[in-house]
Amino acid sequence: MATLLHIDSSVFPTEASASRTVTEAFRTHWQEQHPDGTVVHRDLAAQPVPHITAAAHTAGFADPASHTPEQAAAFAERVRLIEELEQADAVLIGAPMYNYSIPSTLKAWLDNVILLGRTAGETRSAKGTPVTVVASRGGAYGPGTPREGYEYVQNYLTAVLADGLGLDVDFIVPELTMAPQNPAMSELVPLYEASRDRALREAAVKAKQLAERLAA
Structure with missing residues (x-):
């Protein structure tokens, strides 16, 4: 029985x-392929996890027997x-x-989940887990665009998730999402709609492909 760890971080409903x-959409298609599967959903906007503290950080490098109550x-x-990450067969962010x-x-x-000696470092406990990231953005930041140099979402998450944790990362990128709300971007609405529709199609295709991959 497959488990999907689904993480949302948007502040909007x-x-x-x-x-x-x-x-x-991805989750819906995933569940169609895995009707008996499990989805663990973390809504980080509704229920934020604790920011890392000195106690949480230092505890990761100390013998548990020596931990203070705070650690x-x-x-x-x-x-x-x-453990949620390690137990997931796939991750959606x-x-x-x-x-x-x-x-x-x-x-x-x-x-919180990056821990040297467990999830990161020489032995990476979730290595190879497929991760699909929906990296939405209000403008256009792809190669060749004027703001290409300001794209710090895909670059950062590739470094952390793929290079750091050894996860198998794939991206879906809906862009120009501010076009319907920003009058200055009104002429870009058709491009936004095309990007949205493409992202929804990709979600359906990638969820099915992932299901087939895990079943193989």
């Missing part, structure tokens, strides 16, 4: 969020999040671009 709309409590929360980067709530989750 699904009807107003490009990333949540696409992650929901033990903080580390237990990290372990709970790490909604990562909208806020001010050129990822939401702070998603960064907090990453800071």
Whole structure:
């Protein structure tokens, strides 16, 4: 029975969020392929995980027997999040671009699950797990665009998830999502709609491909 770890970080509800709309579509297609599967959903906007603290950080490098009560409590929360990642057969992450980067709530989750000697380093406990990231953005930041150099979502998540944790990362990128709300971008609405529709098609295709891959 396959388990999907589904993480959303948009501050907006699904009807107003490009990333949540696409992650929901992916999840729906995933569940069609895995009717008996399990989905663990973490909504980081509704229930943020603790930001990393000195106690949580230092506990990761100390013998558990030496942990102070504060370290033990903080580390237990990290372990709970790490185990969710380790036990997942696949991961789905909604990562909208806020001010050129990822939401702070998603960064907090990453800071908790990155643990040298367990998920990171020479032995990476979740290595090879497929991860689909829905990296929505209000403008256009792809190769050749004027703002290409400001794209810090895909670059950062590739470095952390793929290079750092050894996960198998794939991206779906709905862009120009601010066009319907920003009058200055009104002429870009058709391009936004095309990008949205393409992202939804990709969600359906990638969810099915992933199901077939895990069943092989």
